Amino acid sequence: MTATERAPQTPPAPTSAPPTPRRRAPRLSRLLLNDRVAVVAAGVLVLAALCALLGPLLLGEAAQRQDLALSKLPPLSFDELGWLGLLGTDPLGRSVLARVIVASATTFAVALPTVILSMVIGSAIGLWAGFHRGRRETVAMRFADVIMSFPSLLLAVVVLYVFTPGIATIVLVLTITRIPVYLRTSRAESAELQRRGFVDAARTFGTPSGAIIRRHVLPIVLPTLLTVATLDFCFVVLAESSLSFLGIGIQPPDVSWGLMVAEGRTYLRTAWWLSFFPGLAIVVTTVSATVLSAWVRLATDPAQRWRLSVPAARKKEVPA
């Protein structure tokens, strides 16, 4: 998150809010259930994850079943295919719905490892660099600058030219391009925290720096990192689908939403649903990730959390 985004500091919680008997902040799950938009977003992501988990098992065969008699049926053709005909069929007579569901597995197979790997590597380097300052910090930041100042697609283009495109290569490329995001965030926070009194106290007791970073610095930085990761999930999903769309990402016979949009482009005049619905699946997933990330940012920030527990009627009066 950039500094400008955080800049408008909020006034303290409105005093007119009814005093709660318990002084403890409301639990996160309770807060989430109160926010209807965030619940929908979280629900969509859970549904997508379930599709990714169970889809290939339940519908893997349906997504491959070809029947030229059923070629390019429009959406809502329930008579021929049952509920699998909801989104129509492709030129080979395969159900678009089944393929969209199966493709969600590819999306998660790329996005989850990428987000986790880049978060772990990036924040480990960032925490270490920010804690020790000095030359280590400079080297780490230069490294991040170099990656950031280079279009991620160009790196992908060159690497995927040399190596065979596949899930592992895409994860590798995207991880490299996403490491700086976590590196910068965690370095800034860690550099600020290492001056604090509790870190000094730990140092005085002779705690090794690795343990200080793990036990005292990391827990404070973690919420920020998780917020960044939720937003980054959305970025990685978009990046993977863009690569697949361009033909240098997931290769057929594997399915990916981006690849489906690309394949459907040829049939735009006769079968618009081939590229429309996979794209819609991307939009629904990424918008949910963005909404949830905004919510996590509020919910994990003690100074901003009150906004989530203000009743909707009051929220309008508070400057956003």
Add this chain to the structure above:
Amino acid sequence: MTTFLRKRAVSSAIPLLVVLLGVFLLARLTGDPTSLYLPESATPDQRAEFAAANGLDKPVWQQLLDYLWGVLHLDFGTSLRTGEPAAEMVLRAYPHTLQLAGVTMLLAVLGAVVVGSWAAYRPNSPADRASSFLSMTGASVPDFWIAVTGVWIFAVVLGILPTSGNDNGILSWILPIFVLMIRPLGVLTQVVRGAMVSALSAPYVRLARSKGADSRRVVTHHALRNAAAPALTVAGDLAVGLVNGAVIVETIFGWPGIGKLMIDSILQRDFAVLQAAVLLTAVTIFLLNVVIDICYALLDARVRDTTTV
């Protein structure tokens, strides 16, 4: 100011060198370079001839020097597809991309300044909601899908815009620019809005108000000037992102620019052209960063005078 610029130029030149070296290393050290440059169907004889002709039998350090020498002379070899010099093909495509990117950035900046400052000036107004919508769309909607859907609606169903190419006058510009603008517009609107929110609550704005300057003048003369610096800082990142967007947009709309050239040369395994295009893009981004730094120094005296940046 010169110290600042020199330091910034050096630090933005590092990525450029990394790209130069990276392309060279990928081409030489990941195995037999002939498999990179020649199509997969090349015969062993063709491969041996190619290796001898390009000095691939020399030691690696000499190859590196030859390579750098060639780059300095814009000698990237010839395209396997057309037999033309790769540099010529890339330079022919380059202006098309620059035009597209330039017009897009101009419109995006204008739109972001108007919507962003209006949103900051009147919280919860339609403009404020528009700015949240724009930044949400910019961050989460795939541009290729907007492009494909746009072609479907405006070219296939309504038939009022051309599906591809750039030889239809102003009409062929509308969809590519609209699609390419989504992301920069979203990011810039958010940055301008954030910067304006803090600028509008700054003491100098309150002073300007209290001495009776009318509110339009306060926004345009006092607040916006100071809000311009953060917007300029993200401009470099946006240009980097614009390259990604240009590859997608040019591929979909058949725009004869450098992005389409890159994808075409990947899909047809034309490494010489790919290499020239990647290097030219990296040089462009480097120059752009230097220009941004100069603007930044001109805009903000604090940056200009400090020597410890």
